[in-house]
Amino acid sequence: MTSMSDVPAPRQASRRPTMRDVARLAGVGIKTVSRVVNGEPDVSADTAERVRKAADELQYEPNMHAGNLRRGDGRTHTIGLLVSSVANPFAAQVHRAIERVATERGYAVFATSLEDDPAAERRAITALARRRVDGYVVTPVRDDQSYLQVHLDRGNPMVCIDREPTGIDVDTVVTSNYDSAREAVRHLIAQGHRRIAFLGDLERIQTAQLRRDGYLAELADQGVSPDPALTVLDLHDDTSATAITRRLLTLPDPPTAIFSSQNLVTVGAIRALQQLGAEHDVALVAFDDVESGDLVTPRVTVVAQDPDRIGRLAAERLFARLDGDVSPPRQLVVPTRLVVRGSGEIPGPGRAVATGST
C-alpha cells in the first residue's frame, strides 16, 4: 500500500533532516526539539512524545559539531591518540584500553599511528587540533615536545605514554624501563652468566636508551665489565635482529646469554638461536611479552609490560584533567612482571662454580 515500487531500497539520496524538520513535523518550536533531544526539563510529557515520534520517523540524528560549536564549553567529546606503531601489539593493547575508557564516557577516539616518524607527530597533532579534540594521549617520537605547550595553555590536556616528553610538563605513564632492564640482567647474572649480549631498538628512542642504561648499570653493579662488542643498538625489525644475533653467536668468544629489549627484536633473536640450534644453550630474557612466547621451545622468559594498565591509567589521567583536576602533573611508572618460563634459566658458565667463587 505504502510502497510505490518493489525495488529493495529507495535509491534517492534523502536530505539529512535537521531539528528544523523535526520541529515542523511535530508542530513545535525548534528549541523544544533541542530540549527533548538533550533531555532538558520543562517539556510537557505529550509534547515530548510528539517530538520523539517525529524524530523517529525522520530518523533524525543530532549534529554534534553544530551543537559543540554553539555550546558553552565547546567540548567535542573526542580525544586524539598518537601511537608509535600499530604494527606493535603493545600499542594495539594500549589503544584498546584507552578506547574502552573513552567509550564508557561517551568519547570517541581518533587514533593515528606514527610509525616512529617525527614529522608524523607534528602532522597528526595539527590534524587533531583542527578537529578540536578535547585532549591528547601521545607517544612522544620527536626529541622536543615544547611546541605542544600552546595546546595545554588552551585547556586541552595531554598525557604522554611509553616515553617521557621533553619540553613540557604533563602527566606521563611509562613502564619501569630502567629498573626492569636491571632486573632482567640481574636474573641472567644469577644464573651464572657474565657474557650477556644486549639487543636494543633504535638509539633515538628513549626507552631503548633507558633499557641499555639499566643493562649497563646492572652489569657494573655486579662487577661485570661489559664487552662493547656485545652491545648492539639500532635494531628495529626481526630480520636485522636475526642477522646480528647470528653474528654475535659465531663470534670467537660468543655471549652465553642474550637480553633482547624489544618485541620484534626478540622474534629475530629466537629465530637466530633456532637456526644455529643454540636455543637450549644460550639463555634469553626478553623485554615486553612476545605473543605466544610460551609456545616456543624453550618457552621465553620475559619482563612483561602491562599495556592494558598503561592505557587505562593514561585515559583516567586525561579524563581527570578534563574534569578539572589541576594538581601538578604526575609521573606514573607501571612495573613489569618477570615471567619465568625457561629460556632465561639456562645456566651460564659461572653457575657451576657459583657457590665456591667470589
Added chain:
Amino acid sequence: MTSMSDVPAPRQASRRPTMRDVARLAGVGIKTVSRVVNGEPDVSADTAERVRKAADELQYEPNMHAGNLRRGDGRTHTIGLLVSSVANPFAAQVHRAIERVATERGYAVFATSLEDDPAAERRAITALARRRVDGYVVTPVRDDQSYLQVHLDRGNPMVCIDREPTGIDVDTVVTSNYDSAREAVRHLIAQGHRRIAFLGDLERIQTAQLRRDGYLAELADQGVSPDPALTVLDLHDDTSATAITRRLLTLPDPPTAIFSSQNLVTVGAIRALQQLGAEHDVALVAFDDVESGDLVTPRVTVVAQDPDRIGRLAAERLFARLDGDVSPPRQLVVPTRLVVRGSGEIPGPGRAVATGST
C-alpha cells in the same frame, strides 16, 4: 626583557584565536583570512603575507567543524571504522592499513572495537553518525545490517570487511573463508589423514560457519565421513581451546590431525598438543597466521590471511565511493596463502598405504 617572570610556562589559559582575531591583527577582513588559510586565489601577495604572519603569531588553527558546517558538501574528512576486536592482531593490521590510506587523503579515522558485541555495533554507528563521519568501514557483528540503509541513502558510503553483511547491498572485502578452509583440509587429507578435528569460533560468527562448511564440504568431496565428535564450535579463546583439544586427544579414537580455524584457538590447540607431548604426532593446520608461528616446534603450517590487503582494498573502495563512484557494489575476495612450515605435514595413517589404497 620581554619575559616578566621566570616561571617556565605561561599558565594562563588563553582564549583560542578565531579568524576574527587574525583578521583584526592583520588589519583585513575576515573573509580574506579565510581565503589565505584555504589557499584561494585573489589575494595580493603582501596581504597574504600579513595574514600568514598574524595567524602564525596567534598560533591560529582553523576550526574544521565550523568550516564543514558552512561548506557546501558538508564533508568532515573523517571516516569511522568498526573492528571486531582489537585484541585480534588481524584487526590491528587492518586498522593500520586503512589508517594509512586515510591519512594520505587528509582523512582522520575513528576506530571502535566491538568485541563482537551486537549491541556495540549499533551504539558505535550512532556515535559516528552524530559526528557526521563521511563513510564507514564495518565488520558486521549483528545478524542484520538493514538498519544501516538510511546512512547509505544519505550519501555516506559503507564497506564491510571480514564478514558479509545482511540486509544491505554494499562493497565487501572478505577472505576466501570457504575455499581456504577446503584447501587446508585437502592439505591434511593429502598427508594421509582421515580423522581431522575442526576447532571453530563462535557459531554465530559468519566466518566461523563458512570455515566449518568448507571443512565439511572437502571431507565429503574426498569421501571422508565426518565424525561429529571431532567438530567443535563456539570456541573463542585459548583457554577453552586448550581444554577441548585435550579432551579430543584423549578420546578412545582420537583425531590424527587438527584444523584450527581461528587465531586464539590455534594458540590454545598448540598448548594442548605440547602439554600432551603430541605436537610431533598430530598434524595441525591453522587458519589465519599466528604471530611468530614459525618459532614454535614444529613450526605451524597456516592458511594466512592478508589483513593489509583487506584494509587497503576496503579503504580504496570507500574513497572511490566518496569520490562519486556509483557502480554496483563489489564483493572482493582476498585469497589466502598456504604457508607450509611443518606441523601440517606430519603424515597420517593413510599415508603409508596411500599409493596402494583407493
Added chain:
DNA sequence: GAATGACCTGACAACGTTGTCGGGCCTCGT
C-alpha cells in the same frame, strides 16, 4: 480578585566558518 510563581514554549542571537555578491581600484583598448 489580583498577585505570585511554577511550568511550558518559541523568537532570536550567537558559535566560527564559507558562499555570495557587490564595490573599489587599476589597466587597457577605443
Added chain:
DNA sequence: ACGAGGCCCGACAACGTTGTCAGGTCATTC
C-alpha cells in the same frame, strides 16, 4: 575620456545547533 574587465577585498547571510530571554497559561495564595 570612457567603458570593460580583471583583480582585490569585505559586508552579509547562512550552516545546525544551544543559551537567553520574554511571554503565555494555569493553579495557588492572601
